[in-house]
Amino acid sequence: MxxxxxxxxxxxxxxxxxxxxxxxxxxxxxxxxxxxxxxxxxxxxxxxxxxATSFPLLAIPLFILAGAIMNSSSLSRRLIAFASALFGFVRGGLAMVNIGTSLFFAEISGSAVADVAAMGSILIPAMKKKGYPKEFAAAVTSSSATLAVIIPPSIPMILYAVMADASVVQIFVAGIVPGILGGGGMMGLAYWYARRYNYPVEEVFSLRRLKETFRDAAWAFLLPLIILGGIFGGWVTATEGAGLAVLAALFIGGVIYRELDVRHLYNSMMEGAIQTAVVxxxxxxxxxxxxxxxxQQIPQQLALWLSSITSDKYAVLAILNVFFLIIGLFLHSAAAIILVVPIVMPLVNAVGIDPVHFGLVVTLNLGIGQQTPPVASVLMTSCSIAKADMWAVTRVNLPFIGVLLAILMLVTYVPAVPMALVELFYR
Incomplete structure (x- = not known):
């Protein structure tokens, strides 16, 4: 009671x-x-x-700070130029540039809101200028940014690992395949939209321009290699990898690109401090x-009650999927993970669900919640940049949410999709 x-x-x-x-x-x-x-x-x-003093949690402010520093160092512009050279020859190529850039930026910031703020402020105006409807521009930017919570490093994954006492590194690895599948699915959907509504081709493919933009962004490409290579290679923990990311961001932005001055560094640190304080x-x-x-033994009582209804782990996963999708409508992902995961973990363990597998299920559910009103923090940020009505954007966004739901079902009921790489390298 x-x-x-x-x-x-x-x-x-x-x-x-x-x-x-x-x-x-x-x-x-x-x-x-x-x-x-x-x-x-x-x-x-x-x-x-x-x-709030768990060592793995220290990775959160460090990843936030690394993303903020790199965004202050024109990383967004360099990544967009390379992605445009790579995808711009395809009809609707600017939408694919949007998705492709989000895939890469996700490997630095780990935050969907940071992804929207960094990429959307450049790409949404560019798409509108090229004749894309503002609702479509906002929907593509918002939904592709959710890949930032699936592809490592991911702040929600770090929070989940701490709350569930699971391996951060293994959860990171489990997110690689679902993240790539989600990006590919969204690109396919964007191409279908482009063919149907005759969206423009951005530029003729040029190998010379591709090489030029790659050279311009080459140092930026080192950042995810440093972060993910160090973590997956076992040389550093996720927290230590986040510290390396900050050092690399300072070096690349300040020494290589020479675009990081004291004012930009101050703004980056303030942004990181504010986001960290909230979490x-x-x-x-x-x-x-x-x-x-x-x-009060509430989690144990919940586990006992649901176990008396069914002991089939896939039935339990179906129940928890619905539960997290509903929770995601009203709570931000960090709040939902912190509030709910400790309560349901006894049930998850009791029916034999792998905590790493369940981490991807939770992360995807709450990523979808970032796209579904009334809370929809990522969607609202995208709509604000596009100056578009949230409900009009949501109607356009439904097929992209459908892609995320399809990935969720695949991850939930085909565990090999997230777990194959984990089994290969860590078990």
Missing amino acids: IVAVMFVALVALILLNVPIAISLGIVAMSAMIYSSGMDAMLNAALVLFNG MLLVATSALLGVYLTE
Whole structure:
């Protein structure tokens, strides 16, 4: 009964525009005081501190900072120029440039919102200028940015790994194939749109221009090699890889490209600090809720109840898919992971679902949530840049969401898709 009251109170506070992190803290502390009295508050500060000081979580501000630095160093412009030389000869090529650039930028920032902000501010105006409808431009930018939470490094994946006590590196590896499939599916859909509505060809293919743009962006291409090569090669942890990414971004932006001055560095650090503060406050306050739920054995009771209904792991995955898709409508991905994953992990373990496999299922579900109103943080950012109505963009975006749903079903019910590389290299 008290859990239902907590949930209603949490939803009510969120609807009143109380920040989610503060709402979590209020609900958790109120429940703890109700159950154990004021003595329960003696350890609250320690729980808040410990909740946000996990070593793997340090990767989050570092990846955010690396992405912000590289964006300040005209990385976006160089990547777009190369992608345009590569895909621009195809009808609707600028949409494919959008998707291809998102695939690459995802390997640096790990954040869909950062992807939209960096790529959308350049590509959406360019697409509108070329005659693409603004709704289509916003939809392509928004949906392709969601690939940033599937392709490593991914901030939601790091959060999930911490909450589920799973391997960050293995979850990163599991996201490679689904991310590539998602990018290919979106490119195919963009080409179909282009043929149907006669969208323009950007430029004639030129091997010389391809070489020139590749040379111009060559140092930028080293960044994901440093990050992913170091992590997957076992030379560094994900957190250490994030630190290397920051050093590489500073070197490439400041020494090689010479486009990173003190003002740009300051702005990058401020952007990273603000985004990090939002996530870490969520992590800290959710730790209070986690302590209370654990003491009350709520996750274990949920696992026992659902296990009594079915012990088939694919049936459980179907139930959890629906649950996370609904949660994604109302909560940001970080909040949903922090709030829900610790509750469902006992059930996941009880029915024999691999935590790494489940991490991809959760990540994809919440990535789709970034595209579905009313919250839809990534979609709203894209619509704001395009100056387009969110519901009009959503109608155009539905087929792209369909691609993400198809990848979700493939990942859920064909575990070899995400797990083949994990099994090959780590098990």
